[in-house]
Amino acid sequence: MAENLLIVHGGGPTAVLNASLYGAVKEAKKSGKLEHIYGAENGTGGVLEERFLELGNIPEEKLKLLLQTPGTAIGTSRDPIWQEDYEKMADILVKKKIKYVLFNGGNGTMDTCGKLHKTCQARNLDIRVMGIPKTTDNDIAVTDHSPGFGSAARYIAACTEELCADVRSLPIHVVVMEASGRNAGWITAASALAGEKGYGPDLIYLPERPFDEEQFIKDVEEKLKEKSGIVVVASEGLTDKEGKPVVKPVFKTERATYFGDVSSHLANLVIQKLGYKARGEKPGLLGRASIGLQSPVDCQEAQLAGEKACRAALQGESGKMVAFRRVSEAPYKVEDFLVDIDEVMMYERTMPEEFINEKGNGVTQAFLDWCRPLIGEELPDMVSFNSFMGKK
Amino acid sequence: MAENLLIVHGGGPTAVLNASLYGAVKEAKKSGKLEHIYGAENGTGGVLEERFLELGNIPEEKLKLLLQTPGTAIGTSRDPIWQEDYEKMADILVKKKIKYVLFNGGNGTMDTCGKLHKTCQARNLDIRVMGIPKTTDNDIAVTDHSPGFGSAARYIAACTEELCADVRSLPIHVVVMEASGRNAGWITAASALAGEKGYGPDLIYLPERPFDEEQFIKDVEEKLKEKSGIVVVASEGLTDKEGKPVVKPVFKTERATYFGDVSSHLANLVIQKLGYKARGEKPGLLGRASIGLQSPVDCQEAQLAGEKACRAALQGESGKMVAFRRVSEAPYKVEDFLVDIDEVMMYERTMPEEFINEKGNGVTQAFLDWCRPLIGEELPDMVSFNSFMGKK
Known part of the structure; x- marks a missing residue:
């Protein structure tokens, strides 16, 4: 049976938001088990209106430019989402045979991510929903820091x-x-x-x-x-x-x-x-x-977060966000882990x-x-x- | 007889103002005929208060950092200058055996440069006063464009x-x-x-x-x-x-x-x-x-302008500013020439x-x-x- 993956961006861009997109798409292609790798055009609004961009067949040369392009190449949204929207989203996912959804965003987006996960769970749908942390403000909880x-x-x-x-x-x-x-x-x-x-x-x-x-x-x-x-x-x-x-x-x-x-x-x-x-x-x-002042470490970690979220979803994880734990300060070393989305939803870390x-x-x-x-x-x-x- | 050179900065800095300083100091050192290479601390105010920094013995390694340092390493001033100030300045130059003065600045500074030149001329002093163009705004006349x-x-x-x-x-x-x-x-x-x-x-x-x-x-x-x-x-x-x-x-x-x-x-x-x-x-x-977005062409031309002004002064020129004339657009090619300071003083090019x-x-x-x-x-x-x- 055909399986598809969907990537959704939420909130304001960072200098490395597109780098996470690159990491996720690359990992998704590598898996070889997906028929379509979709990007939602302009965030959740694009999901609800079924505006899906095909990302699976973009040539690597062009895809790689994502690493040096600010903004969000698939758009984003800041629209509020209501409970009926989640039900509608779940219906669309089923219809489009989307089994994996990656949300790339900050606190608000992680809230959306968690609620969609719960909606799918409540309806017993085999749909895995994962979060990729993204914020310039660094206000996402639990993780040592966030890409961006x-x-x-x-x-x-x-x-x-x-x-x-x-x-x-x-x-x-x-x-x-x-x-x-x-x-x-x-x-x-x-x-x-x-x-x-x-x-x-x-x-x-x-x-x-x-x-x-x-x-x-x-x-x-x-x-x-x-x-x-x-x-x-x-x-x-x-x-x-x-x-x-x-x-x-x-x-x-x-x-x-x-x-x-x-x-x-x-x-x-x-x-x-x-x-x-x-x-x-x-x-x-x-x-x-x-881009001139993009942090190379940040760009790498952003790609990694995209990859890891994709891999975890494909391996059956859902309702979680990729996070970083600092193992050592000098030399700098972090390891990634998965955190329950409940622990980060709408929490603001100062x-x-x-x-x-x-x-x-x-x-x-x-x-x-x-x-x-x-x-x-x-x-x-x-x-x-x-x-x-x-x-x- | 000992001969000294003085460099004076005026107005707001650019990303390559210090690059012109580097070019001028390098050229002055190379000439081998100067006992002191002075920088006026904080512009004309520093001249009037005889605050002179010795630039001739700064090691090359440190001097070279000027190419990647914004601001002005010897300070600058925006104080208005009166006629009696020019007379006083001339007295100080004579006393300090300063035979060469380079003014690095925009329209206002070129005005100062021209007036000091005229004061020295009127008093029959063998002091050569040269201008180095500097402005982010590109509003200096005659020259194709200005460093900065x-x-x-x-x-x-x-x-x-x-x-x-x-x-x-x-x-x-x-x-x-x-x-x-x-x-x-x-x-x-x-x-x-x-x-x-x-x-x-x-x-x-x-x-x-x-x-x-x-x-x-x-x-x-x-x-x-x-x-x-x-x-x-x-x-x-x-x-x-x-x-x-x-x-x-x-x-x-x-x-x-x-x-x-x-x-x-x-x-x-x-x-x-x-x-x-x-x-x-x-x-x-x-x-x-x-500095990340400094133009390499601009940085080179800024050094060149400093060098050329210094060389021209040492060769006997006075009351002039270094300017650029475009010889070809593609490939880009400019040549430098000297323009009478009267033609650029206080003129604003839009x-x-x-x-x-x-x-x-x-x-x-x-x-x-x-x-x-x-x-x-x-x-x-x-x-x-x-x-x-x-x-x-």
Whole structure:
């Protein structure tokens, strides 16, 4: 009997989402037991509308470009899914003889993955549903880290090093760079890796700690006593001690509330309260789309996660997600394992206490040691401005 | 008699400003006729305060790191210079036995360069003052292009390609990326090079043409009929038909007026007028600091400009700037020449008519052909989303 496999993408892309797709398709082809390898066009919406792309006969040469293409080559969706949708999805899977479904996504997608698994189980269908972790924000539980994060971390670390080299050499100047990650500070924190070469950010503000505008102004003033060019890295998700976003909503539509940028908000505060020149930068989506700053480790692990999820499904596993466990930090070594999808569904993992410094405006050595191997090769060497200037 | 040389940096850095410094120092060392090779600490301010850094004895290994260090290794300044400052500067040069002065900078710095030359001439001092062109904005006159621009162009083109790959694969979504360059659209225009691989920006708005908000909304609406993910590249310097910045001032201080970001302003317009999801990105200074996206051609030419200015000064030239003339487009070939500093002082070169399309929202083939060689090697190949999805 013919057996088919379906791959579904959910949520925002990463620099290596397509690398997981590559790994999954490669493994599926290798198995030799599948008639069709489908990709759902634009995520769950494509499943419900039976828009399936044939991925099994794409030539290897073209397939391999997935490793260096950001975004998602089969599209994605963010639509909410209702219980009747799961029933409908199950009917479609049966009709299309799809026995294996791989969901590649973050917390929300793992929720979908788990619910489809349960729906199939309740109806006694022999359909295996597996999850591939994917997030730049690194907020998926249980796994040591998720594919997508290493590249986002390399991006912010490299950009921070470069930005610091630029800004340090200027007359008095404060630059606030906004980092993504919403409620989880992992990406913001990764900017500290820049400091290991001498050009680190001066201040880091994580969403895990309440943000105090007065303290921020004091912190900046203090730093400006030591040097003229200050770089602040701030999370887009900063909230005050009441848990309200530090940036007021710009306006609301029926669907959503829109906030201004944290970067320009904090830069404006510096100008208004201290009278110094300041500007905000916000690379935003560029941080998840950069191929030049893709982490080679991340790209490999993303492929591996795709392969493993596919293999596990073919071997009979269902309702689980591929995860990584760190075996050793130096040399860096991880092993993969399967975790029950129940343990990760809709859970949001933020930075643990031991990774945040006491003042709440920086990271600990433990974080640096944990994060360093994930960004791949070392950041480029640079002339240290101070050493060139004959200073300490 | 001992002869010394002084290098002075002015204005904002580029990804290859330090490469010109490297070229100048290397050439100065090679000449064998200089006792001291000085760098002015923090630009003209450092000259006036006699803060001179000894660059002649920095080991080659360290010096070479300049090629991959953004910012300015000897600092820079943006202070205004008065006539009495030039007299004072001349006195200091005489006292310090500095016979050669190289100014590395943009239009403002070339003005300083020219005025110091004239002051020395008027006083019959045998001091040679030469200019090295430097600007990301490409707004220096006479020369085909200036060191710094090629790297800024490569940055925006590569980021636009990546951003488009990401955004095209999403459900309806409009992303506005802000490009620097103030009144000159060169950098904004360079984003169009991304399109040569199939992932180009959908709309480009240059500061050379008045920006019409209503037309912008119509343009976006039109594009959204063809595809779901739209990327707009807009110059930070957009003005309306009365010449007023399209973004209102956020507030004013004694020293300056601060405007909001064009990117978030236009994204907000899309949300409010069309109700679609939209966001603004603003890499800002990252675009002039990226070493990963430094253009190899630009880096070579920056070194050459430093070398040539140094050599010309040592050979007796003064009051001139190194410039490039394009000899051939394919294969790309330029030759350098010297231009009277009077011809470039404070002149701001914007995009010529033949490089802007008729509608004023894109560039011409002539621009692409002119710009392509400056960004160096080709942008990476990517899977085309449409081809992967089985579409045209």
